[in-house]
Amino acid sequence: MATSSTRTRKQPPAQKSGARKTRAVTPAAAKKTGARKTRGATPAAAQKAGAPKTSAAAPAAAQKAVESKTRALAPAAAQKAAASKTRAAAPAAAAKPAPARSPAARKPAPRAAGDGGAGKALVIVESPTKSRTLSKFLGRGYVVMASNGHIMDLPKSKLGVDLEKDFEPEYVPIRTKNQALAKLRAAAKTADRIFLAPDPDREGEAIAWHLAGALKAAKRPLQRLTFNEITERAVKLAIENPREIDMDLVNAQQARRVLDRLVGYKVSPFVWRTVRYGLSAGRVQSVALRLICEREEEIRAFVPEEYWTLEVDYETPNAGPPGAPGGGRERFTARLVRVGEEELEQDRIGGPDAGARARELAVELLAAAARVAKVETAPKLSHPKAPFITSTLQQTAYNRLGFTSQRTMKIAQQLYEGVNLHALGSVGLVTYMRTDSPRLAGEAIAEIRGWLAEKLGPEYVPGQPRQYRGKKGAQDAHEAIRPTAVERTPESVRPFLTEEQFKLYDLIWKRAVASQAASAEYLATTVEVEAGRLGLRASGRVLKFAGFQKLYGVDEEDEGGESRLPELTAGIPLTVARAPVKEETEPVRPEQHFTQPPPRYTEASLVKTLEEEGIGRPSTYATIVGTITSREYVERDKGRLVPTDLGMAVSRLLVSTFPDVFNVRFTAEMEEELDGIEEGKQEWHRVVHDFWGPFSKDLEQAEKARKQHRQSVEESSDIACPTCGRMLVKKYGRRGPFLACPGYPDCKYTRPVDDAEMPAPVEGSCDLCGAPLVARNGPFGRFISCSRRPECKFTKPLTLGVKCPECGQGEIAERRTRRGKVFYGCTRYPDCKFAAWDRPRLSPCPNCGAPFLVEKETRKGLELRCVRCKMAFAPEAIGA
Numbered sequence: 001m002a003t004s005s006t007r008t009r010k011q012p013p014a015q016k017s018g019a020r021k022t023r024a025v026t027p028a029a030a031k032k033t034g035a036r037k038t039r040g041a042t043p044a045a046a047q048k049a050g051a052p053k054t055s056a057a058a059p060a061a062a063q064k065a066v067e068s069k070t071r072a073l074a075p076a077a078a079q080k081a082a083a084s085k086t087r088a089a090a091p092a093a094a095a096k097p098a099p100a101r102s103p104a105a106r107k108p109a110p111r112a113a114g115d116g117g118a119g120k121a122l123v124i125v126e127s128p129t130k131s132r133t134l135s136k137f138l139g140r141g142y143v144v145m146a147s148n149g150h151i152m153d154l155p156k157s158k159l160g161v162d163l164e165k166d167f168e169p170e171y172v173p174i175r176t177k178n179q180a181l182a183k184l185r186a187a188a189k190t191a192d193r194i195f196l197a198p199d200p201d202r203e204g205e206a207i208a209w210h211l212a213g214a215l216k217a218a219k220r221p222l223q224r225l226t227f228n229e230i231t232e233r234a235v236k237l238a239i240e241n242p243r244e245i246d247m248d249l250v251n252a253q254q255a256r257r258v259l260d261r262l263v264g265y266k267v268s269p270f271v272w273r274t275v276r277y278g279l280s281a282g283r284v285q286s287v288a289l290r291l292i293c294e295r296e297e298e299i300r301a302f303v304p305e306e307y308w309t310l311e312v313d314y315e316t317p318n319a320g321p322p323g324a325p326g327g328g329r330e331r332f333t334a335r336l337v338r339v340g341e342e343e344l345e346q347d348r349i350g351g352p353d354a355g356a357r358a359r360e361l362a363v364e365l366l367a368a369a370a371r372v373a374k375v376e377t378a379p380k381l382s383h384p385k386a387p388f389i390t391s392t393l394q395q396t397a398y399n400r401l402g403f404t405s406q407r408t409m410k411i412a413q414q415l416y417e418g419v420n421l422h423a424l425g426s427v428g429l430v431t432y433m434r435t436d437s438p439r440l441a442g443e444a445i446a447e448i449r450g451w452l453a454e455k456l457g458p459e460y461v462p463g464q465p466r467q468y469r470g471k472k473g474a475q476d477a478h479e480a481i482r483p484t485a486v487e488r489t490p491e492s493v494r495p496f497l498t499e500e501q502f503k504l505y506d507l508i509w510k511r512a513v514a515s516q517a518a519s520a521e522y523l524a525t526t527v528e529v530e531a532g533r534l535g536l537r538a539s540g541r542v543l544k545f546a547g548f549q550k551l552y553g554v555d556e557e558d559e560g561g562e563s564r565l566p567e568l569t570a571g572i573p574l575t576v577a578r579a580p581v582k583e584e585t586e587p588v589r590p591e592q593h594f595t596q597p598p599p600r601y602t603e604a605s606l607v608k609t610l611e612e613e614g615i616g617r618p619s620t621y622a623t624i625v626g627t628i629t630s631r632e633y634v635e636r637d638k639g640r641l642v643p644t645d646l647g648m649a650v651s652r653l654l655v656s657t658f659p660d661v662f663n664v665r666f667t668a669e670m671e672e673e674l675d676g677i678e679e680g681k682q683e684w685h686r687v688v689h690d691f692w693g694p695f696s697k698d699l700e701q702a703e704k705a706r707k708q709h710r711q712s713v714e715e716s717s718d719i720a721c722p723t724c725g726r727m728l729v730k731k732y733g734r735r736g737p738f739l740a741c742p743g744y745p746d747c748k749y750t751r752p753v754d755d756a757e758m759p760a761p762v763e764g765s766c767d768l769c770g771a772p773l774v775a776r777n778g779p780f781g782r783f784i785s786c787s788r789r790p791e792c793k794f795t796k797p798l799t800l801g802v803k804c805p806e807c808g809q810g811e812i813a814e815r816r817t818r819r820g821k822v823f824y825g826c827t828r829y830p831d832c833k834f835a836a837w838d839r840p841r842l843s844p845c846p847n848c849g850a851p852f853l854v855e856k857e858t859r860k861g862l863e864l865r866c867v868r869c870k871m872a873f874a875p876e877a878i879g880a
Contacts, residue, residue: 122191126198133418133426137232151177152210159265167688188218197225205249229484230428252678274710276732285627287667293643293651302597307348308358310336313577313587330566331577338535358590368532370574380524384548386438386468387480387512390618391611395604405622411504421496434618435478438468448516451486462518482512510552517548525565540565600640614668645737649713657702723749768794797827802852806834847871
């Protein structure tokens with residue numbers, strides 16, 4: 001931030017504390033005598049927007065002459081006096097206005113005395129990254145500053161909603177934003193007009209509204225700027241067409257915030273008192289948790305059913321490639337679909353004797369003469385999918401790249417706000433990434449079609465541009481996520497991006513461009529085979545024209561890969577192949593299967609379900625997933641979302657107590673009402689009032705029946721209390737579930753849920769009293785203590801028998817974080833700070849001889865890795 005001041009002539013102290021673009025401060029009298037006359041003509045765009053004249057458009061020569069003359073007329077003493085006077089008059093909050101970090105400000109350009117940012121337009125955005133990008137586009141006539149997100153919010157220490165005064169929210173400044181707000185207020189006083197340019201959605205509109213209220217005292221014209229992409233063309237077009245703040249958008253966001261606060265601050269304390277302290281409930285997050293828990297209940301209740309399939313590898317009398325298996329004959333695989341006149345349902349052989357029946361049919365197929373009964377060949381088109389919207393971007397980024405929803409949105413935000421392309425400066429690479437509309441702007445479609453024709457050929461451009469429609473109820477406020485310029489291909493900008501930025505930009509660019517490409521063309525073939533009374537079927541397809549798939553590839557949801565069938569005609573005799581098509585199999589294969597329960601949700605499938613059910617909106621999907629995992633209601637298991645015991649208990653409690661609120665249909669209808677507020681069809685106070693009436697009654701009933709609700713959450717066990725004989729129940733504490741006597745507080749017996757965590761005898765005796773030692777569970781993991789605890793306080797760490805690789809003196813012990821997550825650290829902590837998340841195993845590294853390896857769970861299963869040389873080994877390879 002000090003770079004600019006060191007490159008220009010020496011400045012008085014007041015200037016050093018000011019914005020980087022400001023010039024030496026002139027006294028008020030000097031200002032009146034013609035400081036404003038030194039400014040040049042305003043650009044046409046700014047004049048059209050109603051901005052006062054600034055110095056931005058003055059010719060370089062004239063500007064330089066004016067500034068030179070001004071410097072000559074301002075002696076050092078006068079400058080010093082003026083700066084001193086200005087410092088004395090300036091309020092404390094305005095002492096250090098935020099610097100405008102534009103490329104122009106970094107150059108050692110001469111500055112007119114007394115400017116101080118006066119006469120310039122102040123543009124306020126949300127993030128510093130975006131402010132740098134806009135500064136490059138707007139030039140010297142504008143000062144661009146960042147609010148760093150919200151500046152106002154409901155208070156954390158209380159409800160912040162006045163239930164007696166029509167649910168009016170009480171907004172307070174966010175404590176960590178006081179400095180940023182002071183700088184904005186100082187800059188607003190010297191600006192000619194103010195443009196508010198947070199993100200173009202409900203949240204951004206609310207931020208702009210709060211900023212307008214905070215800067216009202218400056219008494220400057222305030223207008224709203226919105227742009228779907230951060231490019232020079234889009235930003236300047238927004239400057240030419242500012243608008244007023246849209247109070248319908250603001251009220252929709254206010255209603256959402258108030259509803260979420262009412263639910264969170266009223267239901268969470270009830271959950272604390274019923275389950276355990278510190279838990280939370282949310283209007284939308286709890287419905288997402290309900291979906292995950294109900295899916296888990298389906299899985300636990302699922303009873304698998306056995307079924308069999310029967311496949312046969314046939315070969316034709318036609319010669320195939322020389323030297324091919326099976327004597328050069330062409331082979332293909334067919335599946336049994338009919339037995340006599342009975343069509344098998346989904347090609348399955350079911351029933352209690354399915355296995356015996358499948359083996360009998362396999363013997364029959366080996367003996368039966370087979371022939372091709374019918375061949376059907378038809379062209380088939382595969383059409384490109386729509387450009388990304390928020391939900392589909394999160395789903396595809398998870399499926400293809402393994403990115404979580406939060407990671408995807410974080411990277412997309414970086415691409416939207418701007419990436420430094422060196423010679424071009426900071427440029428926004430993608431359009432706004434929170435959208436539910438798949439449509440593209442007409443100019444973007446024309447640009448993409450032109451690129452396709454030039455780079456791939458006219459055959460890759462369909463006759464008519466493709467138009468995509470959003471689902472019913474979509475807000476359609478912004479176009480789809482696309483590159484801001486199609487000529488900025490992923491490879492051309494790769495040197496300027498991080499690896500994860502490149503991967504996501506590559507995905508967005510290809511999906512958007514492919515959406516306007518020609519369809520892929522296949523030749524689909526279905527072959528019917530008769531073998532006595534049995535009927536079999538084989539199907540496959542051959543790619544004839546790649547179309548959009550040349551850019552985007554085969555979609556992960558595309559049914560069936562490309563499988564080639566030999567050229568067949570009706571009546572050709574077939575024989576069971578002498579060599580199977582697949583290695584390590586038999587030519588005739590009866591295979592046993594079991595029906596599978598519905599799969600657990602992944603982040604991608606959960607976001608898809610939320611979108612389909614109308615729960616949440618594009619800006620909330622990532623937050624929903626992040627909240628339920630951070631609250632320890634849900635864990636990730638190999639990419640799947642698995643509810644914890646705590647999550648299941650909280651979900652059961654909320655659904656049984658507030659069935660109408662934590663309900664999928666109700667939540668979706670509430671989203672529709674919020675959309676109605678945004679469209680001006682609903683009044684937000686009325687929407688909140690209609691919700692609060694029945695909800696407050698449910699709260700009263702829940703508090704009255706809290707004892708019964710607590711009992712419904714506690715699960716009974718088959719273990720008797722050794723103190724009083726009552727059957728123990730499962731409860732929840734800060735370190736997870738435990739078993740406790742239901743007779744509390746008369747009986748205070750507790751024990752771990754898992755028998756393996758019970759105190760277990762270990763070798764040795766207590767150093768203090770000589771009693772036997774036992775291993776126990778503590779807040780930070782297993783440890784050894786005296787069996788007479790708590791009478792005897794002796795303890796020592798329970799180690800794995802592995803020396804610390806860092807200090808060589810201590811040993812590795814299992815420990816736990818405050819949140820209960822297991823890790824492995826040195827017993828000499830804090831003198832030695834070695835720690836690892838992976839469990840050490842006492843097997844020396846075959847590569848470097850390190851004394852132990854660590855266990856690492858990967859998608860392929862368990863593997864052992866060396867912490868010293870980073871080599872990985874299969875457990876069976878080293879006998880571990």
